[in-house]
Amino acid sequence: MSARSKPVWVWLPGQSEPQRCGSFTLEGGVGRFVYDPAYRELPGALALDPLNLPFTRSARGWRETRQGGLFGVFRDASPEGFGLALLEQLQGVSLTDPLQRLELSEGDAVGAVEVCDDIERKLAFQAPTSQDLMDFLRSLPPERPSSQAVRGVKGLHGTSLGGERPKLTVMHQGQLWIAKLQDRGDPPHAPLREYLAMRLAARCGVQAAEVAFHRVGDERELLLVRRFDREVDAQGRTLRRLYASAHTVLRLDQPTRGDRSRSYVALAHELQRWCGRSDVDSTRLKRELWRRMAFNALCGNGDDHPRNHGLLFTDGRWGLADAFDIAPYLTFSGTLAMAVTRAGRSEATQANLLHDCALFGTTMEEAREFLSTSRERITEAWPQELVACGYRGDEVLLPPALA
Template identity: 65%
Template sequence: MSGITKPVWVWLPDTHAPTACGTFTLQNKIGTFTYLQTYRATAGAVSLDPHNLPLTRATGGRKETRQGGLFGVFRDASPEGFGLGLLERLKNINIADPMQRLELSEGDAVGAIEVCDDIQAKCAFQPPALDDLVAALASLEPERASSVAAREVKGVKGTSLGGERPKLTVMHGQQQWIAKLQDRGDPPHAPLREYLAMRLAKRCGIRAAQVEFKRVGDREMVLVRRFDRAVTAQGLVSRKLYASAHTVLRLDTQLRGDPQRSYIALSNELQRWCGRSGYDPKQQQRELWRRMAFNAIVGNADDHPRNHGLLYENQGWVLSDAFDIAPYLTFSKTLSMAMTRDGSLEANAGNLLKNCTSFHYEAEEARHYIKTTVATIRNAWPEELAAVGMPHDAAATPAMDWLGDALGIT
C-alpha cells in the first residue's frame, strides 16, 4: 500500500544527482506540497513550477485539487498509457494509486522531478541499448506485434513515458533517445510519417527534436533524441525541468472545448512563463504560431496539450523542442487545440491568420510562411523519403489543397 506522503526530488540545472526539495502529501484527492527549508537554503534552488509551486519567502504548503490532487509537474512525471501498462505487466499488479505509480515507475520520467521514497531506484535506471531493441524486433515472428519487443528487450524494467504507442528510452550514440514503434492498431508507416514530419518541421523554421528512422525487416521505428537529458562521457546524467502545456494551462481533464485548451491561451501563458529580465518571450510566441500552422498544414490532429511543453534552461523557461508531430492518414481538418479566440478547432487558412497578431505575426508575414511551408513540404517530402531508402508511395505527401483558394496556392 502506497503512503500518502513522499519526498520530492529535483535535478538542479547542470547537476548529476537529485536534491531533496520538498514533501508531497495526497489525501482524499487533495495534494499538498511544501518546500524543505534545506532546499530553500540551497545555492541555485529553483521553483519546480514558477506559478503553481513558486519558491517564495512564504513557508506554507501549496494545495491542488485538479487531476485528483496531483500538481501538473508531478502528473507529467507519472507513467500512463503504454508505459503504465508495461509497468503493471512487469510488476504483475494493477496500479490504480497515483502515489504508487510515482513510486514504482522507472527513472526515465520526463523532466527533472521524482516523487518517491526510493530515489536510488530512479538513479539506478539504465536504458536498454538500441542494438538490443533491434535484436528483439528482429527475433519476433511476423505475426507478433512490435510492442512485444518493447516488453521483452534485454534489460527492460519499464518506462515512465506517456502516450499509447509502444516506446522505450534507449541508449544510442551515448545519449538517451526515445524509440517509438509501430503498434498493431496504427495506420501503415506511422513511425515513417512521424519521422518525415519532424524532419520537415525543422526545414520550416521549427525547433524540432532530432530524429532518426530505422527499419528492422518490415518493422519501423522512429528515434527521438531526449531534450530533457544529457549524458556525459563518464555516463553521468543531467536532467532539465519540464512542464507540459497541460500543466502550463492549468487544465484538469483532457476534454476538447475547454476555453483554456487553446493556442491563444498558451501564447498568453508564454508571456508569464518565459518573460524574465532581459528576455523577450515574443520569439517563443512566434515559434508557437509556426507550430500551430505546421500542425494544420501537415495534418497533425494529435496536437493536444500533453504534446507541447516548456523546458527550463539558461535560467528561464522556453518552449521545449517540438515532438510528436504525427500526421494523420485521414485528416479531419480539425486540431486538438483551439486556434482562435472564439474557440474554433477548424484548420483553415482563415483561422491560421485570424489571430496571428497575438503571436506577433502580421497577416502578410503569416501568409508567406504558410505558402513557403506548403511548398517545402511538397518538394522535400519525397526527398526525405528517398533519403531513408523508402519508395515514394510508402507515405503519401499530405494533401494541402484545402489551403489553396484562400492563399492562392496552386
C-alpha cells in the first residue's frame, strides 16, 4: 500500500486562524508525524501532545502503530459513532479510510487539530442556531425521530462529534454548544436524565460543563452542553483549545473492558505526568478525578469510558476538561467502564471507591463524607430539578443507589 500524506493544522491559543504545524503520513497501518521546522520556530508554538508528540531535535518525527496508525490527538478529531454514520450517509460511501474520514468531516471536531488538505472547508463550517434546531424539531411529524433534525436543520451537512447518540454543534447565547437529542432506540428521557445528572454533579462539587434543557412541544427533549474547547470572542472569532481524550492520555488501542490500564488510577498517574508542572497542583486534579469517578458510581453512569474524559490546554497549561457525558443508566449493572482500584476492580461499590482513594489525594474521611453528602443531595435535588424542567418530581426515576 502506498504512503499517503496530509498536512496537520493547529489553532494556537488566542488565534482564530490555524497554523500548519506538520505532516501526517499513513502507510500499511503505520502512521508517522513530523513537525514543520517553520512551525517550531513560531513564537508560542506548542506540541500537539506533550508526551507522545513532543518537540525533539530529531527530524525523523514520530511513529504510531496503534489505532490503525492514528496518533491519539488525530483519532480524537476523527468522527465516530453517530457522526461517522451521518457522514457516510451524506457521502453515500463507507468511510473505512482514516485519512478520508479526517478530510471529509465537518470543522466542528473536538480540540484544536485538523488533519486535511482543504483547511478552507473546515474554516467554512457554520453552526446552526439552537433556535433553528428547535424550530425544525417542532416541524417534525410526531412519528419521525428527533435525530432526523440533525441532518435536516438548515445549513448542517454533518458533524465530527463522537458518541452513539444524535448530536450536533449549535450556536446558543453567542457561544458554541453541543445539542443532544432523543433517538428512537434511546431509553426514555435520555436528554433529560443526562441534564439532571450534569446539574447534580455540579451541585455535588464536580467541575461539570454548563448545560441547558429545553422541552420542545409535548414530547421532544433537547439537551445543550456548552463546548469547553471553543470560545467565541467579542469580535465573533472562534478560538479553539487543544484537547486530548483520556483514551489518548492512557495510550490505549482498541477499547477493551478489563484492561488494567483502562482505569481511573492510571489516569490519575498520567495527570501527574501531563499536568505536574511546578505551578500546577496535580493533587487538586486527582481529587477532582476521584469525585467524578464516585459521582458516576452514585448516579449509575456505566458509560464513563476513556473517551468521555479528557484534558484541555488552557491558560498555558494542561488540566482536566470539564466533566461531560454523565448519562445515568436506567438499568445499571453496577460496573463502571473504567477500573476504580489499582487491582483493576470496576464494581461501583463504596468499598472499591474507598480502597485506593489516597492515590487520588483524598483521605478516607473526605471520601466517606463526599459519598454520604452526595447521596443526600442527589435524593433531594433530583425531584427539584425535574419540577424546574416542567415535569412532576416523581416522573423520571432516580439513579440507582451505590452498593
